[in-house]
Amino acid sequence: MNHIQITTRMGMLELQVDARFSNAIIIISGENGAGKTTLLRCLAGLEQAEGHLSVGGEIWLDSIAGFSLPPQQRRPGCVWSDTALLPWLSIEKNIVLGTDSVETEWLAELADMFEVKPLLQRKPYMLSTGEAQRVALVRAIYKRPSLLLLDEPFSAQAPAIRRRLRLGLKSLQGRLQIPALMVSHDVEDACMLADQHWHMRQGRLLHEIAQAKTGQEMLA
Amino acid sequence: MQQKSEAFEKEHHVTVRLIAGSTGRLYNQIMQGAPFDLFIAADDERPSLLMRRHKGEARFRIGQGHLGVKVGKQVISNLSMLVNPAIQHIAIANPDVAPFGKSARVVLQHQGLWEALKPKFVYAQNAMQAAMMVDQGLVDAGFVPLASQQHAIAEIDYQAVLLRDKALAKVWLANLAKPQQTRLAGCSR
Amino acid sequence: MFEALFISLQLALATTVILLLIALPLAYVLAFKAFPGRTAMEVVVSLPLVLPPTVLGYFVLVMIAPDSVLGGAWQSIFDRSLAFSFSGMVFASVLYSLPFAVQPMQQALRAIPVNWLEMAQTQGMSAKQTLLKVMLPAAKGGVLVAAALSFAHTMGEFGVVLMVGGSIPGETKVASIALFDMVEMQQSDQAWMLALILLAVSFVMLSLVHAINQRGFDVGAGR
Numbered sequence: 001m002n003h004i005q006i007t008t009r010m011g012m013l014e015l016q017v018d019a020r021f022s023n024a025i026i027i028i029s030g031e032n033g034a035g036k037t038t039l040l041r042c043l044a045g046l047e048q049a050e051g052h053l054s055v056g057g058e059i060w061l062d063s064i065a066g067f068s069l070p071p072q073q074r075r076p077g078c079v080w081s082d083t084a085l086l087p088w089l090s091i092e093k094n095i096v097l098g099t100d101s102v103e104t105e106w107l108a109e110l111a112d113m114f115e116v117k118p119l120l121q122r123k124p125y126m127l128s129t130g131e132a133q134r135v136a137l138v139r140a141i142y143k144r145p146s147l148l149l150l151d152e153p154f155s156a157q158a159p160a161i162r163r164r165l166r167l168g169l170k171s172l173q174g175r176l177q178i179p180a181l182m183v184s185h186d187v188e189d190a191c192m193l194a195d196q197h198w199h200m201r202q203g204r205l206l207h208e209i210a211q212a213k214t215g216q217e218m219l220a
Numbered sequence: 221m222q223q224k225s226e227a228f229e230k231e232h233h234v235t236v237r238l239i240a241g242s243t244g245r246l247y248n249q250i251m252q253g254a255p256f257d258l259f260i261a262a263d264d265e266r267p268s269l270l271m272r273r274h275k276g277e278a279r280f281r282i283g284q285g286h287l288g289v290k291v292g293k294q295v296i297s298n299l300s301m302l303v304n305p306a307i308q309h310i311a312i313a314n315p316d317v318a319p320f321g322k323s324a325r326v327v328l329q330h331q332g333l334w335e336a337l338k339p340k341f342v343y344a345q346n347a348m349q350a351a352m353m354v355d356q357g358l359v360d361a362g363f364v365p366l367a368s369q370q371h372a373i374a375e376i377d378y379q380a381v382l383l384r385d386k387a388l389a390k391v392w393l394a395n396l397a398k399p400q401q402t403r404l405a406g407c408s409r
Numbered sequence: 410m411f412e413a414l415f416i417s418l419q420l421a422l423a424t425t426v427i428l429l430l431i432a433l434p435l436a437y438v439l440a441f442k443a444f445p446g447r448t449a450m451e452v453v454v455s456l457p458l459v460l461p462p463t464v465l466g467y468f469v470l471v472m473i474a475p476d477s478v479l480g481g482a483w484q485s486i487f488d489r490s491l492a493f494s495f496s497g498m499v500f501a502s503v504l505y506s507l508p509f510a511v512q513p514m515q516q517a518l519r520a521i522p523v524n525w526l527e528m529a530q531t532q533g534m535s536a537k538q539t540l541l542k543v544m545l546p547a548a549k550g551g552v553l554v555a556a557a558l559s560f561a562h563t564m565g566e567f568g569v570v571l572m573v574g575g576s577i578p579g580e581t582k583v584a585s586i587a588l589f590d591m592v593e594m595q596q597s598d599q600a601w602m603l604a605l606i607l608l609a610v611s612f613v614m615l616s617l618v619h620a621i622n623q624r625g626f627d628v629g630a631g632r
Binding site: 245311341342343357 | 470471474475476490492493571575576577582590592593594595
Binding site: 074097 | 546
C-alpha cells in the first residue's frame with residue numbers, strides 16, 4: 001500500500017491531500033488550477049511539501065523527521081506537458097539518459113509498444129508533438145520507476161493511436177506492478193484505465209471512486 | 221617646470237599647458253600637426269629630426285638631466301654592485317625609446333656590464349616610471365633621474381625646439397632656460 | 410616582432426585555458442545559487458570591465474610584488490619572482506578578462522530551461538552527470554563565446570601587462586607593447602604589419618563569436 005498525506009502552498013492554491021492507494025492506475029481529474037500538476041510535482045519531489053509519503057514500502061517524505069528524499073533518488077517516471085527532450089541527443093539517447101547501460105530488448109519492446117521505433121535514431125526537432133510525447137512516455141517507463149506520474153500523457157495523440165497506447169500502458173503497469181497517477185480529462189481514459197478515480201477541487205480530493213469494475217467491464 | 225609655468229601665467233596673464241609624454245610619441249604628434257608651441261626633449265635625435273623636417277623654428281640646449289642608480293632608497297655610483305644576486309629586478313627606461321634608458325645602456329655597455337645585467341631588467345616606458353617602481357619597492361634597483369649632479373653616472377642634454385615663431389613662447393623659453401642656454405647650429409629655416 | 414606576437418599568443422592561450430577552469434564554477438554559482446554576498450561577488454567579477462587597465466595592473470603588481478604575501482609565497486616555492494614574469498602576467502590577465510569569461514557562461518547557464526534540469530533530476534542523474542550531460546552541452550555556445558572573448562581580449566591587452574610584465578623581450582613583451590614601442594621609434598612599416606596581424610586575430614575571434622551566437626539562435630528556434 002502507498003500513502004500520500006501532504007500539504008503545501010503554491011500562490012493561491014492550498015494543496016491538502018490524504019490518500020492510500022495500491023499499485024494501480026489512478027486517474028486524476030479536475031478543473032484547471034485544482035492542483036493536479038502540483039500534486040504530481042510534490043510526489044516527484046520537484047516541489048516542497050509537508051507531511052508523509054511512502055511509495056512501494058519506501059519512505060519518500062517524513063517532514064516530522066525532517067526527511068525528504070530528493071527527486072534523483074525517487075526517480076519517478078514522468079510525462080509532463082513539456083517533453084524536455086534534449087535537442088542534441090538522438091531519441092534513443094534521450095530515452096536511456098541517466099541509466100547506466102542500454103537494455104536493448106527492453107528498449108525495443110517499449111519502442112514497439114508505444115510506436116516510436118522508427119524515431120529512435122532521429123533528433124528531437126524532427127518529431128511532431130505527438131511523437132515527442134510518446135518518446136517521453138517511453139523514457140518514463142524505460143528506467144523501471146517505482147511510480148509513474150503522467151500529466152495528460154495522451155493529450156497530443158490522435159484517437160486511434162490513443163486506444164493502442166492505453167492498452168500498452170495498462171499491460172505494462174500490470175507487469176511492473178507499480179502505481180501510476182495519471183491526470184486526464186478524457187472519459188475513455190477513465191473508463192479503460194482507471195482502477196481508481198480521484199477528482200480534485202481547490203487542492204483537495206473530493207472523492208475516491210473505485211473504478212476497477214467499471215473499467216474492466218468496458219474493456220470486456 | 222610646473223612652478224615656473226605658474227609664475228609665468230601670473231606675470232603674462234596667459235595659460236601654459238604642459239603636455240607630458242614620451243619623446244617619440246610627442247614627436248609623432250608634432251609630425252601629424254599637433255598645435256604645440258614648444259617641444260622639450262631629453263634627446264638629441266628627435267629635435268634634430270624636427271629641424272631637418274622643417275617643423276621647428278629654432279633649437280636650443282636648455283639644461284641637463286642627471287641619470288643615477290638607486291638600490292632601494294640608496295643612490296649608488298658603483299655599477300658593479302648591481303651584479304649582486306640579491307638584486308633580482310632592475311628597472312630601466314626602455315633604451316630603444318627613452319633617452320634615460322638609452323644613456324644607461326651606453327654607460328653599461330662601456331663598463332661591460334650590459335650583458336650581465338640584461339636578465340634582471342624590467343622595462344619602464346620612461347625614467348619617471350622606473351623611479352616609481354624603485355620607490356614603491358616593486359623592483360630592487362633602477363636607473364632613475366636625480367635632482368643633482370652628485371652621484372650621477374651620466375648627463376642627458378635637454379633640448380628645446382621652438383615650433384612656432386611666437387613671441388611669448390620665446391619669453392617662456394628664456395625664462396625656463398639657464399643662463400648657459402645655447403642656440404644650436406643649423407636651426408633656422 | 411614575431412617573438413612578441415608569439416608571447417601574446419601564449420599568454421592568450423594560457424589565460425583562456427585557466428579562465429575556463431575558473432570561470433565555469435564561478436558562473437555556475439552566480440547563475441544558480443542564492444547566498445549572501447552574491448551581488449558583491451557579481452560586482453567584483455565585473456569590476457575589470459570598468460576599471461582602467463593601468464589601475465588594475467598597478468593593484469596586481471603591488472599584490473604580486475616580492476614583498477607581498479602572494480609574491481613572497483610564490484618566490485619561496487618557485488625560487489623566482491612572480492612580478493615581471495610570464496606567470497605574473499597570466500595571473501593579471503586572468504583577473505582582467507574574468508568578466509569576459511564569466512558573463513557569457515553565466516547567461517548560457519541561466520538560459521537552460523528549468524524543465525531540462527528537472528528532467529535530469531527525475532531521471533536520477535547526479536549533480537555531476539547533470540553538469541556533464543545536460544548543462545555543459547546546453548551551454549556549449551556560451552562556453553565557446555567565453556573562450557573566444559577571453560582570447561581576443563588578452564591578445565589586445567596593454568595597460569595591465571605593461572604594468573605587471575615589465576616589457577622584458579622574450580618573456581613579457583607582448584605584441585601590443587611592441588607595437589607601441591615601434592610607433593615611438595617611428596618604425597611605421599613594422600608597426601603597420603603588426604597592427605594588421607592583431608586586427609586579423611581580433612576579427613577572426615569575433616567572427617567566431619558571432620557564428621556561435623547565430624547557430625545557438627538557430628538551434629533554439631528549431632526546438
